[in-house]
Amino acid sequence: LAKITQPISMDSYEGQEVNITCSHNNIATNDYITWYQQFPSQGPRFIIQGYKTKVTNEVASLFIPADRKSSTLSLPRVSLSDTAVYYCLVGEYGNKLVFGAGTILRVKS
Amino acid sequence: DSGVTQTPKHLITATGQRVTLRCSPRSGDLSVYWYQQSLDQGLQFLIQYYNGEERAKGNILERFSAQQFPDLHSELNLSSLELGDSALYFCASSARQGSFTDTQYFGPGTRLTVL
Numbered sequence: 339l340a341k342i343t344q345p346i347s348m349d350s351y352e353g354q355e356v357n358i359t360c361s362h363n364n365i366a367t368n369d370y371i372t373w374y375q376q377f378p379s380q381g382p383r384f385i386i387q388g389y390k391t392k393v394t395n396e397v398a399s400l401f402i403p404a405d406r407k408s409s410t411l412s413l414p415r416v417s418l419s420d421t422a423v424y425y426c427l428v429g430e431y432g433n434k435l436v437f438g439a440g441t442i443l444r445v446k447s
Numbered sequence: 448d449s450g451v452t453q454t455p456k457h458l459i460t461a462t463g464q465r466v467t468l469r470c471s472p473r474s475g476d477l478s479v480y481w482y483q484q485s486l487d488q489g490l491q492f493l494i495q496y497y498n499g500e501e502r503a504k505g506n507i508l509e510r511f512s513a514q515q516f517p518d519l520h521s522e523l524n525l526s527s528l529e530l531g532d533s534a535l536y537f538c539a540s541s542a543r544q545g546s547f548t549d550t551q552y553f554g555p556g557t558r559l560t561v562l
Contacts, residue, residue: 381537381553425490437490
């Protein structure tokens with residue numbers, strides 16, 4: 339099983355770019371990397387998913403180096419509404435799916 | 448609003464009891480996933496159903512069971528409840544064959560409190 343490590347918390351200011359790195363040293367060949375965002379009292383919400391290199395969508399970018407042992411979620415120009423918990427998820431299916439403990443992102447004005 | 452509904456929103460019960468949590472997936476989604484989220488364990492995958500059949504199993508206790516019905520709604524049954532079962536239980540659904548590479552849409556959760 340992939341063992342996932344991500345920072346417990348991060349602080350940022352509005353308008354800054356935030357990078358959250360997830361370490362997954364024993365990621366398997368078939369594993370994808372997915373990031374979810376969770377607000378208090380709500381279910382997690384899909385942000386982005388990738389397998390290798392770089393993926394970008396309308397809300398974030400995901401950078402995955404060639405060895406795939408880590409990944410970085412990049413949130414451009416954060417706002418107060420981006421304050422949430424961000425989960426890194428590694429896996430393909432079944433009980434090989436592993437969530438990280440989550441990173442609390444606090445955005446200040 | 449993800450389109451996934453869960454009932455009840457809150458549930459308070461006593462140790463030793465049995466409860467049933469219900470989930471209705473997004474219209475057209477065939478896969479349903481159940482997760483447990485507690486303060487000390489984080490998000491834990493419990494079980495997944497695809498089109499009525501169990502597809503994947505995670506850290507689900509033997510006291511817990513689930514099923515997916517022909518109309519694709521799912522129920523999670525928790526029995527012989529213990530204090531440690533107090534947690535948020537989330538249901539998620541996805542559209543396709545049920546690989547975890549599919550985007551999962553989470554419901555608002557059921558908060559279970561065992562006294």
